[in-house]
Amino acid sequence: MNINLTLIGQSIAFAIFVWFCVKYVWPPITAAMQARQKKIADGLSAADRASLDLELAQEKAAQQMHQAKEDAAALIDQANKRAAQIVESSKDDARKEGEKLIEQARAEIQQERVQARDALRTEVALLAIAGAEKILETSVDAKAHSEMLDKLAAQL
Amino acid sequence: MADTPVEYIKHHLQNLTYGKLEAGYERFDGTVVSETGWTFARTAQEASDMGFMAIHVDTLGWSIAMGVLFLGLFRFVATRVTTGVPGALQNLVEITVEFIENLVKDGFHARNPLIAPLALTIFVWILLMNVLKLIPVDYIPTIAHAMGLEYFKIVPTTDPNATFGMSIGVFLLIIFYSLKVKGVTGFAKELGMQPFNHWALIPVNLVLEILVLIVKPISLALRLFGNMYAGEVVFILIALLPLWAQWTLNVPWAIFHILVIPLQAFIFTMLTIVYLASAHEEH
Incomplete structure (x- = not known):
């Protein structure tokens, strides 16, 4: 336990170690630690931002979904209306067509009836004339009596 | 090897x-x-x-070996340091560095890039030197004896030369920073005008303050030396017991020293920080 040169040797060693530590050990390690701290902090804030973004995106998606639903509902509504309209109008058309056809048929029938009557009338007139001729045994001057015969025919 | 217990103890406490x-x-x-x-x-x-x-030779050799081990290990990590996921070794180093960084942040408020690495050096170096104490007291001396060396004491901190060597280094830093921060007049005023702020009491103040100043390195060195030396003596005494009985005392004492070793390193480091902090403070 003698105090001797070891004291000075130890002090010198101490000084050299401290110098080395200050220069070559401390700065790179603390720099790396600070860099990591920054990295972690950045990562955390990025995660926060991402979750916020996600929330916003979800909100937006929900909004769009809602909008799309509304649009679709409107479209369907419109289509339904249009379909009803088409059905209505085609019903109308069909009715009109039918009525037209009926009208036409009616007109034809009427025409045929008139024709048939006319033909019948003529026939009847001829028959009547023939009958009358037979009765009178004389020929009737067709020309002279045509007026009368026409009158007769019109009466039938 | 010596014969009587007294010679055995004396032999183990003698440096090469x-x-x-x-x-x-x-x-x-x-x-x-x-x-x-x-x-x-x-x-x-x-x-x-x-x-x-x-x-x-033993004190200086082992303390330098421990210092080189510390700096080699830390430098090794420092050159391969990654900001990504650290490995086990880097983790260990970073825990130590962070521990010291927090100590300095709490205890030292001025700006000085020297203090934290200084504290790290003191802490790890003393820790490693103290750890040598857990090697059983006869191992290394027996090997050294076989190599022809009469004495061999491996724990540098049980040698007052080592502890005073470090505390004198700290003392010089205290003086240096006191002069640098406060100037010669400021430092002189601090020594002369405290604690009694009156011109007539300057001699009293000087005696008190210089005593306080001188006591700092002495208390640093003697605290570490005393603890380690006493522990070493007890280990040697235990080694005098019969072989079969040694573990009953050896094991608890060694376990106790697992606490004492880092504690003494911590106290030396903490006091260094506190002393240097007060050297930086203007009154």
Whole structure:
């Protein structure tokens, strides 16, 4: 336990170690630690931002979904209306067509009836004339009596 | 190896000393030194007769070895340091660095890039030197004896030269920063005008303040030395017990020292920070 040169040797060693530590050990390690701290902090804030973004995106998606639903509902509504309209109008058309056809048929029938009557009338007139001729045994001057015969025919 | 318990203890507490013997000195075996020269001391008497011109080879060697181990390890990590996921070794180093960084942040408020690495060096170095104490007391001396070295004490912190060597370094830093931060007049004023702020009491103040200043390195060195030396003595005493009984005391004492070793390193570090912080403070 003698105090001797070891004291000075130890002090010198101490000084050299401290110098080395200050220069070559401390700065790179603390720099790396600070860099990591920054990295972690950045990562955390990025995660926060991402979750916020996600929330916003979800909100937006929900909004769009809602909008799309509304649009679709409107479209369907419109289509339904249009379909009803088409059905209505085609019903109308069909009715009109039918009525037209009926009208036409009616007109034809009427025409045929008139024709048939006319033909019948003529026939009847001829028959009547023939009958009358037979009765009178004389020929009737067709020309002279045509007026009368026409009158007769019109009466039938 | 020595025979009686007293010789055994004395033997284990003697450093391996390499020093200068004057011409005409009579050595332990009766031979007379013919000319002044450096040699290994063969007895405790020779070691003390060498006076100041001697070196404790074991203390210096082991402390430098521990310092190189510390710096080598930390430098190794520092060159491969990654900001990504650290490995086990880097983790260990970073825990230590962060621990010291927090200590300095809490205790030292001025800006000085020297303090934290200084504290780290003190802490890890002392820790490693103290850890040597957990090596059983006879292992290394027996090996050294087989190599022809009479004495070998491996724990540098049980040598006051080592602890005072460090505390004197700290003391010089205290003086340096006191002068640098406060200036010569500021430092003189701090020594002369405290604690009694009156011109008539300047001599009293000077005595008190200089005493306070001087006591700082002494308390640093003696606290560490005293704890480690006493622990070492107890280990040696336990080693005197019969072999089968040693573990009953050895194991608890070693476990206790697992607490003491980092604690003493921590106290030295903490006090260094506190002393240097007060050196930076203007009153």
